[in-house]
Amino acid sequence: MIAAFLSPYAFRGVSAPYLWVFYKLLSSIDEPMAFLLSADYLEPCDSAALKGRMELRQHRQIEHGYGLPDAATLERHRFSLLDPELMMRLLPRFGGNPLAFFKAFLSEDIPEIRQALETALSSLPDDIEVILSWSNCPSLSAVAAARGIPVAHLEVGPLREPQYRPTAYFDFSGVNGNTEAARRYETDPSVWMQEFDVPELRRAFSSMEYKERGPGNRLGVVLQVEDDSNLISFSNGFDNASLIAKALLESSTELPLIRSHPGSRFQVRQGVAEHDSSATVLDFLTQCKKVVCVNSSVGLEALMLGLEVDVEGDASYGFVVREKDPQQRARKLAYFLLGYLVPYSLVFSADYIRFRLGKPAEAEIAAMHLRGHGLEQDTDSAKVDIREALRHMARLRIESARVDAGAEEAGGSRDEWLLCYRARADDGYTDDLHIRPSSLVRDGAASVVRFVLPSGSRPEVVRISAPALAGCNTLRAMRWGWGGDARAELLPLFDTHLRLISASCAHFHDGEAVSLLNDGGEVYFEFSVDDLWSSGTARAGPGHGILEFSLSHQSMGSAIALELYRIKEGILGQGRQVGEASMRDELHRDIDELSSRLQHRSSEIALTRAELLESIHDQSVRLNDLSALVEKMGRSFEPLAEVQANQADRLADMAARIDGGVALLLEAQGLLKKELGDQAEALGRANASIDEMKRVSEMTWRQKYLAKRTKGRQA
Template sequence: MWVFYKLLSSIEEPMAFLLSADYLEPCDSAAMKGRVELGQHRQIEHGYGLPDATTLERHRFSLLDPELMTRLLPRFGGNPLAFFKAFLSEDVPEVRQALETGLSSLPDDIEVILSWSNCPSLSAVAAARGIPVVHLEVGPLREPQYRPTAYFDFSGVNGNTEAARRYESDPGVWAQEFDVPELRRAFSSMECEKRGPGNRLGVVLQVEDDSNLISFSNGFDNASLIAKALLENPPELPLIRSHPGSRFQVRQGMAEHDSSATVLDFLAQCNKVVCVNSSVGLEALMLELEVDVEGDASYGFVVREKDPQQRGRKLAYFLLGYLVPYSQVFSADYIRFRLGKPAEEEIAAMHLRGHGLEQDSGGAKVDVRGALRHMARLRIESARADAGAEAVGGPQDGWLLCYRARADDGYADDLSVRPSSLVSDGAASVVKFVLPSGARPEVVRISAPALAGCNTLRAMRWGWGGDARAELSPLFDTHLRLISASCAHFRDGEAMSLLNDGGEVYFEFSVDDLWSSAAARASPGHGVLEFALSHQSADSAIAHELFRIREGILGQVRQAGETSMRDELHRDIDELSSRLQHSSSQIAQTRAEFLESNHDQSVRLNDLSASVEKMCRFFEPLAEVQASQAGRLADMAARIEGRLALLLEAQDLLKKELGDQAEALGKANASIDEMKRVSEMTWRQKYLAKRAKKGQA
């Protein structure tokens, strides 16, 4: 159910939901009593809020038949798990009919169906309607030990995934040398460093009713996994780690039950790990332990690779190319980006941006290895700062957090704090502030060093504790909290960017609700706020924004079907392509003038965005355009980029043109005077000749 809440709180556009009635029960009803999704801790962990009536009114809902499972259970001997297995792996006619009926009552302009599990019946209904299905799931790497990730797969999740097929179809992006420890450092904290070597065989169990075990285990269950470990590892008893969601415990004596506080403590005791399909298997792989995976795991193709060089490449692809940054997977922009079937290199660049690393989209090959090294360095430095080590990076001048106890109050010198830690490499910074004891401000303003170009706030975290080491939780609603900014800004998912000319850089946020949490109310302490920001040149920022605009245009124009409009667009695209080639070489010459008038240009960019949105609303009632037009329509966005570049040189061109016209006008006047003189001379000669002729007569 938390996924339902997450979609409602993350995607602002109207959505349609096909679900059972319990999802729409009031949060205070008896049916919802005891649901962990309602807890504050779960909401903070997964970044969602409980929807109100206004939120629900924006969306459409279709309810499934509540008696469907009851009617089908006898066919499966009354066994709910047998029914669940069929649901996950078979096209069940009754299920397919129920889904077809439900979809028929929803709008017919559905772009994509998002599913949290495999369902062949759903895939069959969607295929008949020409609608793609995307399978989502929380990724195997999660905070605070790892960069949070998610699954995004067109084929399946927990089984029947496309991970191996995608790698084999385009391995060129990953044709570099990747070091497994470096990959581990890029995605994990310092505490995840290899501790061993251990000498135990570790057995990792699954939740008994998990789809991993029900349908995608290749015949293994927890009991058979333990039996295999006992058979292959006599006489020493294996170390068995139960899943925290399991209803059962392993009895001591038949095997040794692991009671370690964390997975990392468990893995520190092992030299080999066996599992069906567990995220612990991936963690063991990153720690360079021997791993056996018996089920249909998405990372199984990495485990089966015995060549160290190829395994490093496949692991790099899985971590960065296949797994999606958690902040992106619930973004409508990201989902539409993937629906466009981008190349693997484009996906890698997008994921790097999701992890806070900007990638130049100017055509250069994505330097995945260099980016991973940068991620590893920032990850280590951030962990050192969190542990209280001396801050690294540049000076703290220019960083300041001001706060107001009440929104109506003004800022004062005594209501500001300097960073308690700062990790910076010049292009990206992670800065942490600790508020005075007991301070619970309603509004805060973070001021960054004044740098011309694009200053982007990528993430914001908060916590409450006795000192700067308080455990921090991510905020996924920063765009809703934003009150003001120092200059014109735009948003890309949860990231917010300012285009400025080197003046003051600040973001102002509402934070009063944070201090009403149970932790903040229960004990005295300090509020802690952490911000991740990055800086890039203004032209790169505009290119990034134009990419976002282009994707929005394509998403709407795909619905256009009028032949005359398509023909006109094709003509415009051809014209724009040629003009773009001519004008791209002049961008560098106008960059200096552009930076001087950056603020005015950013306002113009916002106006352009508004115009594009009006255009999108005009395209909405039109029919769906043929898929073959997508590539050509992409060139239309390139024409917009060309026109924007031409605007930057318009003033110089106009001055030159006026000068040329003045010079031409002077030459024209001189020509006219000469013509008059010649004309008068000719007329006089004719007159004298005529008189002379008459005299002779």
């Protein structure tokens, strides 16, 4: 049985979010598994605890190739739950610093964690073949070693779609640090004793045609995410600040070019260094003659472009960087790309995992990876010519690109990018104008398009027209700027979906991204931008307005799946909102009615009581009608069992709320009855007082009458 360890601290913000890995394993490995994890991973997908998680969104499922698990899927597997609060109990030992705890988790055998893992593992079956882990954890390694169970460390690789053939890490020693990459190469370097060409290696693994460009002249600095394990435990003492400081010392005559990580929480202040705003990593690298990093995939891309690279951390490809002989470096790079990195399609396969558990020779691993990249190879790995196979991979990429280009040429130009706008003038607005992009960068399936407006133009509305491609066309980001040339620094807009005025067809937004479903006709987005030109930057002086758009495209199949998901979510959301609003309104009306009735005087008590009884009767009639409606709906929707169940739940909730309203009315009736009794009692007391007053008055009158008669007699 294959087991997997998923950090229980992922939901506490101290390690990577592995929820998608859990769902991917459930979808990809078609056999019962064992899991060591926290109860967070087992929350129902519609629970409040997982609300807002990216892993639940349809486009993320399509991107990574998994589905959301149901109860039947979970029942096939074994789970041993770890206590996520153990970290909170251990934090005082690390001064309350979560990152200090994370560093120890990654690099030390912590007795309390080892004991928790030992207890959890004891509750699982004894036939565990391997434990898959997505982070280094010496405590786990110690427990597994004592039981003779290997630990395989997995992670998404440095080469990813759409720019490259997608890869993954599979390492029995570690990931992001303490890896076996260099050791495996030294164990059997004879497999790679051929003449490899670095540009050919790049073409074999690249998903797009690369046009050779002249070398840049900048020192590029690539930063990491601040709480990444690369910095926390495997950076050899470097962090982002010390990396920049070293670059400033090395590049004393010119400021280094800094490229921040997309997931970073911080930005480099202008003046300290020059911030790179290139649309793609390739654009950044073409400006550089050298790149320095701690442990970044950008460093590997720089190696594939033949740039000089300094890696300060414990990078898995560090042994390639440190090799000074060009021929040996090409051999080590070939091994790293084909022998060490795993095709992404294989790493979640039980067959591949067991293949690696068999300790195959390096030649067998290379042959397996070639098959994973789509090359049919001779079953005898000894006959595989790795250099020729890599050349074949490169040729396949080139031929595929030529076929696509031929089809595009036959169907006409697909790069019909255009920006239409109306410019402000002293006497109103000019006629509609249009310009073509000043730069167009294709990054696999995505495009970044930049338009430079004529000097002084301040349009109120702009419309970007994209190539007519059938499927889902998504505008993921929009940036703007004002400057003297097209290379001005651009600022991101975080209200793109609010600026959208119209679109060529049905659209929806997911956060800032706006998507269109298109059948191959015109594709355009229209935005309001008049407020941008009133900023201090645009008012400061003459210049050009600059607008940049990042767009991507999905096939029609993916687009339809995404749209169906959005429609379903929209209907359910609207149903919940309508149902809740209806019940709230109904309760508010009942409460208002009760309040107005309770304000009447005692003279209106009888009338109020009659109205309440009538209202209760009306509620009962409505409840009977509602029950009849539920019964009728049940008969009408018998084939739709799931829909019927959902409707029944909602109607039951509504009936419960109505019962609550009836209870309130009955309670009010009781209060009114009590008040009526009190009033009747008070009225009785008043009548008695009046009778007493009449009696006293009558006695007084009789006394006066008798006194008068007596006086008369005396006279």
